[in-house]
Amino acid sequence: MLFNSYVFIMAFLPLVLLGFFAASRFGRRAAGCWLIAASLFFYGWWSVSFVPLLVGSIAGNYAAALLLHRLAPWPRRQTALLVVAIAANLAALVYYKYLGTIFGVLHVAFTNPILPLGISFFTFTQIGYLLDCRNGITSDRSPLNYALFVTFFPHLIAGPIVHNREIMPQFGDAVTYRFSAQNIVVGMTIFLLGLLKKCLLADPTSVVVGPGFAHPETLTLFPAWHVALSYSLQLYFDFSGYSDMAIGLARTFNVRFPLNFNSPYKAQSVIEYWQRWHITLTRYLNLCLYDPIALAIRRRRRMRGFATTPRGFAELVLFPTFITMILAGIWHGSGLTFLVFGLLHAIYISVNHAWRMLRPSQPKEAWPNVAGRVLLTYLCVLAGAIMFRAPSVASAISLMGGMVGLHGISATIPDIRVLRDIAWLAALYAIVWGTPNTQQIMADYAPALGKIQAGAMRWQPNVRWAAVCGCAATLGLLSVGGTGEFLYFQF
Amino acid sequence: MARYIGTFLISLVFSFSLVWVWVALAPLAYLDPEYPAWVAKQHMLASCALGDLVVVGDSRAAVDIIPAALPMFATNLAVGGGSPIEASLAISRALNCPSPPRRVIVSFDAAHFTEPDLFWERSVRFGFTTPDDLRELRRVSLQLGDPSIYDIRRGGVPSWLRPVLYMLRFPTYYFNSVAKGGVFLRWWNNRASLAEVTATRGQYFFGTEPGSSMVAVEGHMRAFKPLPVLDHYFDRMLALLAQRDIEVDFVAMPMNQATRKVVRTDVSDAFAGYLVAYSTRYRNFHLIGDAMPDWPDRWFGDAFAHLNPAGAQRFSAQLAAWLSATAGGTTEHAERSAEGVVQ
Numbered sequence: 001m002l003f004n005s006y007v008f009i010m011a012f013l014p015l016v017l018l019g020f021f022a023a024s025r026f027g028r029r030a031a032g033c034w035l036i037a038a039s040l041f042f043y044g045w046w047s048v049s050f051v052p053l054l055v056g057s058i059a060g061n062y063a064a065a066l067l068l069h070r071l072a073p074w075p076r077r078q079t080a081l082l083v084v085a086i087a088a089n090l091a092a093l094v095y096y097k098y099l100g101t102i103f104g105v106l107h108v109a110f111t112n113p114i115l116p117l118g119i120s121f122f123t124f125t126q127i128g129y130l131l132d133c134r135n136g137i138t139s140d141r142s143p144l145n146y147a148l149f150v151t152f153f154p155h156l157i158a159g160p161i162v163h164n165r166e167i168m169p170q171f172g173d174a175v176t177y178r179f180s181a182q183n184i185v186v187g188m189t190i191f192l193l194g195l196l197k198k199c200l201l202a203d204p205t206s207v208v209v210g211p212g213f214a215h216p217e218t219l220t221l222f223p224a225w226h227v228a229l230s231y232s233l234q235l236y237f238d239f240s241g242y243s244d245m246a247i248g249l250a251r252t253f254n255v256r257f258p259l260n261f262n263s264p265y266k267a268q269s270v271i272e273y274w275q276r277w278h279i280t281l282t283r284y285l286n287l288c289l290y291d292p293i294a295l296a297i298r299r300r301r302r303m304r305g306f307a308t309t310p311r312g313f314a315e316l317v318l319f320p321t322f323i324t325m326i327l328a329g330i331w332h333g334s335g336l337t338f339l340v341f342g343l344l345h346a347i348y349i350s351v352n353h354a355w356r357m358l359r360p361s362q363p364k365e366a367w368p369n370v371a372g373r374v375l376l377t378y379l380c381v382l383a384g385a386i387m388f389r390a391p392s393v394a395s396a397i398s399l400m401g402g403m404v405g406l407h408g409i410s411a412t413i414p415d416i417r418v419l420r421d422i423a424w425l426a427a428l429y430a431i432v433w434g435t436p437n438t439q440q441i442m443a444d445y446a447p448a449l450g451k452i453q454a455g456a457m458r459w460q461p462n463v464r465w466a467a468v469c470g471c472a473a474t475l476g477l478l479s480v481g482g483t484g485e486f487l488y489f490q491f
Numbered sequence: 492m493a494r495y496i497g498t499f500l501i502s503l504v505f506s507f508s509l510v511w512v513w514v515a516l517a518p519l520a521y522l523d524p525e526y527p528a529w530v531a532k533q534h535m536l537a538s539c540a541l542g543d544l545v546v547v548g549d550s551r552a553a554v555d556i557i558p559a560a561l562p563m564f565a566t567n568l569a570v571g572g573g574s575p576i577e578a579s580l581a582i583s584r585a586l587n588c589p590s591p592p593r594r595v596i597v598s599f600d601a602a603h604f605t606e607p608d609l610f611w612e613r614s615v616r617f618g619f620t621t622p623d624d625l626r627e628l629r630r631v632s633l634q635l636g637d638p639s640i641y642d643i644r645r646g647g648v649p650s651w652l653r654p655v656l657y658m659l660r661f662p663t664y665y666f667n668s669v670a671k672g673g674v675f676l677r678w679w680n681n682r683a684s685l686a687e688v689t690a691t692r693g694q695y696f697f698g699t700e701p702g703s704s705m706v707a708v709e710g711h712m713r714a715f716k717p718l719p720v721l722d723h724y725f726d727r728m729l730a731l732l733a734q735r736d737i738e739v740d741f742v743a744m745p746m747n748q749a750t751r752k753v754v755r756t757d758v759s760d761a762f763a764g765y766l767v768a769y770s771t772r773y774r775n776f777h778l779i780g781d782a783m784p785d786w787p788d789r790w791f792g793d794a795f796a797h798l799n800p801a802g803a804q805r806f807s808a809q810l811a812a813w814l815s816a817t818a819g820g821t822t823e824h825a826e827r828s829a830e831g832v833v834q
Contacts, residue, residue, distance in 0.1 A: 006648055007648065181496070182492060185492060185495060185496065461492060462495065463494065463495070463498045465495070466495045466496075466497075466499040466502060467499075467502045468502075469499055469502070470499045470502020470503040470506060471502055471506045473503045474506040474507045474510060478507075478510060478662055478663050478666035478669075479666055479667075
């Protein structure tokens with residue numbers, strides 16, 4: 001079930017909300033059980049056959065977590081159990097996501113299993129919990145709160161990747177189970193903004209993307225740029241819109257999720273980009289990969305200030321960066337393109353680190369410098385996005401070739417459609433670079449966990465905003481699950 | 492908060508109703524340029540002024556056959572995105588007319604037997620199908636176990652509710668067109684198209700480029716496997732025409748040579764075999780010429796193998812000559828003359 005479907009908006013969500021607050025009258029346990037059941041129904045809507053996998057994963061990981069606590073006096077045994085538990089999680093992930101590719105490389109016949117929805121998200125969420133258990137920093141061991149933490153439908157399928165320490169205490173808090181009109185209104189407003197981003201901005205932008213990436217060799221200079229820019233915009237509005245919807249939905253249940261997108265295309269460096277794009281993934285990778293690797297190296301070397309030498313830089317920055325980003329790339333998919341995507345970003349980040357060491361940033365810089373940095377960062381990210389989307393590395397290179405004029409520079413048919421496409425892209429960039437993001441608009445009502453800087457436009461529960469949001473809701477509802485037009489008729 | 496929620500709901504209901512009224516009352520103002528063509532054909536069917544010859548089929552048939560160029564009073568009821576379902580419905584309505592057609596030309600490309608294409612987007616959205624038609628389609632789909640067109644969970648809306656929403660012109664199904672059509676900007680063009688298609692008795696153009704070397708859909712087909720539900724409606728249409736003893740000619744529209752070169756042999760053979768099997772089953776049904784004829788690329792106006800105006804004139808002239816030659820003739824005569832249509 002998608003958030004942007006009528007069945008979700010008109011039936012599932014109202015029923016689950018009503019049921020949740022009705023069940024709350026009978027206690028937290030009843031409300032929690034209702035929410036878990038609703039979340040499993042939500043998950044099973046797509047394919048019932050994977051519900052047992054999800055339930056089994058939760059049961060297995062919870063059992064492993066309890067054992068980890070019991071084995072606390074025996075660190076070696078605890079570590080061994082942790083390794084086994086993580087290996088079991090990764091084995092499931094490898095089986096569903098990567099085994100086909102691996103066998104393909106080895107030329108072994110293998111029928112790819114259907115990938116269970118959200119398997120990466122619920123697997124990594126639980127591995128994070130196991131690591132915290134091993135480190136002794138989990139306090140809440142309630143099975144109900146754990147099941148809620150993993151299954152809670154707003155984040156189950158596409159994130160944000162939540163951390164047990166920020167979510168489980170909320171499910172343990174009695175306030176979460178009290179009806180709050182303000183949270184419903186704030187949550188639904190965030191959801192609405194996300195819905196508009198997804199359905200009104202991302203979806204219409206996607207129409208050129210599929211055909212463009214399918215035949216990049218036919219694209220001359222301008223169409224190639226059109227396809228590449230459209231994809232980067234689609235990706236941002238789609239994913240950040242979905243995250244906004246998830247954050248908004250959680251808020252209607254009085255739960256606050258972490259911030260996941262913070263105007264990433266306004267970043268002035270690739271390092272900053274990753275601090276703004278899919279923030280919860282970056283945080284997860286830092287916590288579970290980058291930091292442990294860097295810390296292990298530092299401990300092994302026992303040298304402070306080691307990073308200032310080229311060898312130190314290589315060991316303490318390059319090595320963990322490359323490992324982390326390559327794994328981040330592979331996390332997104334099993335193809336070679338994802339590996340190259342990870343490598344590209346590893347190179348960007350490494351260069352960025354080196355640049356920072358050589359030329360520390362100035363406190364205030366002229367706007368052309370800032371604009372230049374934003375543009376340079378965006379172009380680097382764009383190259384990565386092309387690799388991310390392309391069906392093969394050759395296709396990605398072909399599209400980039402088109403963008404530098406290797407397929408010719410003839411303009412597209414000079415008709416009204418071209419002007420309309422340019423105007424559409426310009427409008428989207430105006431939104432990306434010129435307007436506050438969802439969290440900034442909602443800043444006065446603490447929309448997400450984390451530090452949020454308020455923007456110029458700030459939502460208030462007044463009549464004017466109500467009228468605007470009512471009309472926006474009409475647009476959102478109209479754009480949900482509507483019938484697309486045949487591409488032949490662009491106008 | 493109560494004041495906010497109240498204002499929000501009033502604003503939502505008012506703006507949604509406003510859009511709904513517009514969507515229901517003024518489809519010609521925003522729907523895509525196919526809509527007036529479908530409306531024109533519905534008008535022709537409703538008025539029963541169809542003539543001796545009726546053409547049913549897909550967009551290529553709608554473009555390539557110019558009724559005015561034919562030697563008898565003819566009507567082109569082929570529609571863009573049309574499948575055997577629409578053809579069957581059109582024929583059953585035409586046969587209810589006081590003076591039904593005496594001859595029928597059927598033409599679909601191979602893909603229109605194998606893919607659902609645009610049934611909901613066109614037939615249902617444009618009001619070509621009635622609620623009874625949809626109930627029957629549902630019954631047939633369930634009976635055949637083929638949900639490809641009547642997808643039970645399409646869009647998450649229950650299958651019993653979806654036809655009702657379409658009938659009520661529920662605005663979400665039309666919003667894309669409202670947005671792309673600039674709310675009302677298609678009004679003038681659509682009005683002109685409606686008049687034009689009515690005047691040409693159903694013929695209209697898609698691409699009008701002076702040639703196209705783009706590979707059309709057949710070039711991308713891996714196999715020819717008709718959908719059971721489309722096959723059912725094709726069979727139903729032929730059975731109906733056989734009952735009334737009406738001659739039916741399957742005239743395949745030409746594709747460009749760029750496409751023909753890449754069509755897999757097994758696809759073209761299977762398509763031809765499929766049609767030949769029907770001509771064996773129904774004595775009134777004839778496959779005229781090649782099942783996948785090709786013409787030089789210069790006669791095509793777009794990437795979908797629609798003929799350009801010169802190509803359509805040429806094709807219609809050849810078809811007219813063949814029709815003249817075979818009028819009142821025998822089946823053998825018709826088959827002997829067939830090459831002239833598709834060369």
